[in-house]
Amino acid sequence: MRIKEAQEVIRKAYYNRDKARGLFPTFAWLVEEVGELAEALLKNERDCIEEELADVLAWLLSVANLVDIDVEKAFIKKYVEKGPPP
Numbered sequence: 001m002r003i004k005e006a007q008e009v010i011r012k013a014y015y016n017r018d019k020a021r022g023l024f025p026t027f028a029w030l031v032e033e034v035g036e037l038a039e040a041l042l043k044n045e046r047d048c049i050e051e052e053l054a055d056v057l058a059w060l061l062s063v064a065n066l067v068d069i070d071v072e073k074a075f076i077k078k079y080v081e082k083g084p085p086p
Contacts, residue, residue, distance in 0.1 A: 003072035010061040018062045026066060030059035 018026045033055040040048035064071045 003075065004070065006057070007061045007064060007071055010058055011065045014058075014062055015065055018066055023063070023066050026059070026062050030056065030063055033059050 033052060037049070037052035037056055040052045061071060064074075
């Protein structure tokens with residue numbers, strides 16, 4: 001699955017709920033999920049790390065949908081076309 005396809009899956013499932021919640025509360029959920037990922041990493045629990053990585057990605061895509069940014073295009077522009085930073 002491409003990033004664009006994943007972003008569309010999240011848009012179809014959650015956009016209306018995310019829009020009703022608002023940008024900053026949705027961003028707060030992303031931050032919370034990053035914290036949960038940090039806890040999973042500290043515990044070195046692979047199953048939890050996988051789950052939290054998926055949650056972080058989903059919430060990132062929700063935020064991107066709310067601000068109408070295509071994450072795949074943004075990633076390609078920054079990391080493929082320009083190349084990795086020195």
